[in-house]
Amino acid sequence: MRxxxxxxxxxxxxxxxxxxLGFLFMPASTVTSFHLSPDGAGGLAVLRADFPALFFVGGGAMIWGAWKRNGDLLLVPAAIFGVxxxxxxxxxxxDGTYPGFFPPMLVEALAVVLSLFGSRLLPHRLT
Known part of the structure; x- marks a missing residue:
């Protein structure tokens, strides 16, 4: 199970x-699936800064927590994707629903559930 x-x-x-990585290296093409559009260099800078920060920290903490079998680390992605x-x-x-609103919610809910289960089942220790 573990x-x-x-x-x-x-x-x-x-x-x-x-x-x-998609947001960092190809923000103009990646944003279409997120219903966003960059507004010049400033918009591209925001996309390259904020979205990779969210996904790198959340995804990195999931990978590190799973690799190290450390439940404490999994509380970080649970909080990020829970918010x-x-x-x-x-x-x-x-605002109501829109076409394709459900799959991103499902991915985020899965991240929260997996992270919380992992946090409960894996040992807690400082790394």
Missing amino acids: LILTALIFVEGLFFLVMG ALFGRIVSVVA
Whole structure:
């Protein structure tokens, strides 16, 4: 069970790292799936700074926590993607749904659930 859980956490962490790389190196083409559009050099700078920060820290903590079998590290992505999921829920309530609103929520919910389960099942220790 632990092996399957750590493998799933590791794979989702890799998914987030790849998404972060997309924003870092190809922000103009990556933003279309996020319903965003860059506004000149300033917009591209924001996309290259903020989105990789979110995905690198969240995904990196998932990978590191799974690799080191450290439950403490998995609380970081649980918090990051939990806040992102909460923001999406607020948006659905305040603004309504849109085509394709559900898959990103599912990915974030999966990240939260996997991270929290991993945090509970894996040992807690400082690395």
